[in-house]
Amino acid sequence: MIDPTARCPEWLVDRIINSGGSISFHKYMDLVLNDCENGFYSTGRLNIGKDGDFCTSPSLGNDFARLLAIQVVDWLLDLEKSGIKFELLSLVEIGPGEGTLARDLVLAIAELAPALITKIELVLVELNIGMRERQEKVVNNLDGVNYRWSNIEDLILRPVTGVVIANEVLDAFPVERLVFTENEVFRQGVTLRKINNEYFLEFVDLKLNSEIINFLKESKSLLNIDFPPKDICNRWITEWHCDLPSWFEKLSKVLINGSLLVVDYAMESNRYYNVMRKDGTLISYRNQEANPNVLKDAGLCDLTAHLCIESTINYALTNGWKFIGETRQGQALLALGLSSFLYSLQNPSTNNLSAALNRRESLLRLVDPMGLGEFRWLAFQKDNSDDLVLGNRFLKEPIS
Ligand SMILES: C[S@@+](CC[C@H](N)C(=O)[O-])C[C@H]1O[C@@H](n2cnc3c(N)ncnc32)[C@H](O)[C@@H]1O
Secondary structure, X not given: OOOOOOEOOHHHHHHHHHOOOEEEXXXXXXXXXXXXXXXXXXXXXXOEOOXXXXXXXXXXXXXXXXXXXXXXXXXXXXXXXXXXXXOOEEEEEEOOOOOHHHHHHHXXXXXXXXXXXXXXXXXXXXXXXXXXXXXXXXXXXXXXXXXXXXXXXXXXXXXXXXXXXXXXXXXXXXOEEEEEOOOOEEEEEEEEEEEOOEEEEEEEEEOOOHHHHHHHHXXXXXXXXXXXXXXXXXXXEEEEOOOHHHHHHHHHHXXXXXXXXXXXXXXXXXXXXXXXXOEXXXXXXXXXXXXXXXXXXXXXXXXXXXXXXXHHHHHHHOOOOEEEEEEEHHHHHHHOOHHHHHHOOOOOOHHHHHHHHHHHHHHHHHHOOOOHHHOEEEEEEEOOOOOOOOOOHHHOOXXX
């Protein structure tokens, strides 16, 4: 049965026909998000925030940035006093979305450690022109701050020392989808079905390639996981973030000394590859609605897949990174002092009551264990000596 909501836009019909009639799910996800002329991100159609497609932590106000800045300042000051040579310390944000986190981090750093501002540069790494244009409008009036846009390839040519932040971007990297039946495993693909002169998208089972075969072999020994897990009924689908190893590799050439913080939807391998999770973690977002139908409204929705924590850490370790630690966002933000922000709102005057209530609601959303509070903070360090010691306040016991 064809899904009537999975109409294929004309541009994607051409891409699929030109690729021989079917494409891998990985290619599909890349096209619908990043295709230069039609992708959800590249056209700048994505709208982040309460009135947009979905909320991210920075889109709820500047408190996320103000708390994260406490950790970022610690790291920058540690690097400054480490004796390492640098021209400027770089604060690199990968996948800056609307640009609000980048802007609010710099403003918070200026408040927390004014002397740092002339010693740092903000580097925004954005793949998609439509999103970059939106970021330019938000970041362009940062007076007295060095800022620029760059890409990973250029940064590899002129590596930096500093802090790299990747907030809710790795979940948007295209994934391979793997389909298991009791006896066989396939690479999920996407193909076309023509009905009454109209094209629809549908899934198709493709043959595995050697990369996927290696992934299955390696993961089985690394994670001690059976693929598929025992007792699947009929079909069991999961994802592989196949672009992560090369991303960590490239990024290890970008950062000479410093830290990398990945904040994202993530879960442990035993939950990720659980028999109950029979459709994987992929989901689409549009107008604040989550939808498991990832072929619907192709190019008009965001697609996101969780990270597997152990696999992500392993990809980092095998590409030159040291693992600093991992925690849930709720814990991290409490450790950085979120409760003091809440206390400061206890006695609002009547004329700012509504603003105080909104801010309180946003702070609670940041730590909500059923929502953003469940996001994982995974921190890594890169150094060319063993002497670099970075303080990691976000991993400490929460301040009550
Ligand atoms: C879901 S948004 C996250 C936005 C932002 N970090 C936030 O938290 O609000 C993903 C962003 O990452 C960008 N992006 C996707 N893949 C990327 C890549 N490989 N390198 C850099 N940016 C990328 C998208 O264009 C978009 O701006």
